[in-house]
Amino acid sequence: MKYDWMDEFLLSKKSVTKDLKEEWNWIRYMIGGKMFAAVCLNDDNEPFYITLKLEPLEGEFFRDKYPDIIPGYYMNKVHWNSIKPDGEVPDDLLKDMLDKSYDLVLKGFSKKRQQELLA
Template sequence: MNIEELRDFCLSLPGVTEHFPFDETTLVFKVNGRMFALTDLEGPLSVNLKCDPELALELREHYPAVRPGYHMNKQHWNTVDIDGSVSDGLLREWIMISYKLISEKSRKK
C-alpha cells in the first residue's frame, strides 16, 4: 500500500474527512470530527491507528511492523510501518477497526 492507496481507502469510508491540524505534513483522517488515522507525508510510510488495548498488545507481539503509537496514547494507539511486511488486506482490516472504534464512540455521545 502506498500513500495514495491509504488515502483513497480512508476517504472511501462513510463520513471521513481529511485535515492537517498539526502541520503541513501530518495528514489526519477523521470521522464525526474525531481522528481515527494519522500519517506523516514525509519519511517512511506509516499510519497511527486506534485499537482496543488488548488487541494492540497482541498485534505488537505478532507483527514487527506494529509498535506503540508514536506521539499517541500507547495503550490505545498503534503505529504500523507500511513496509510490505503486513498485507494490504490486513492493513485495511486494522484501519476499519480504528474507524469503527471512533465512529461507534462518537454515536454514543
C-alpha cells in the same frame, strides 16, 4: 509507502475528512472531527508511520506478532498503534485494522450522531 491504496480506501468511508495538521506534519483522517487514522510524515514529507486506534488487547496482539507495529507514535500507547509504511504488515490486515479504528471512533459518538454520520 507501499500502501498506496490507503488514502482512497479511507476517503471512501462515510463522513471521513482529511487534513494536514501542520504542527505535527501528520495527514489526519477523521470522522465527526475525531481522528481515527493518520499518516505521520518525516522532515522530508515522506510517510514515517501510519497510526490508528485498536482495542488494547488486539493492539498488543498485533505488536507481538509483527515487528513493524509499535505502540502509538506520540499517542496513547494503550489505544493507538503505529505501523511502518514500508513494513511487512499484509494489506488485508492493515485494511482490517483501519476498519476497526474507524468503527471504534464512530462508536464513541451518541447513537443519534452515529446515524447522522452514516446517513
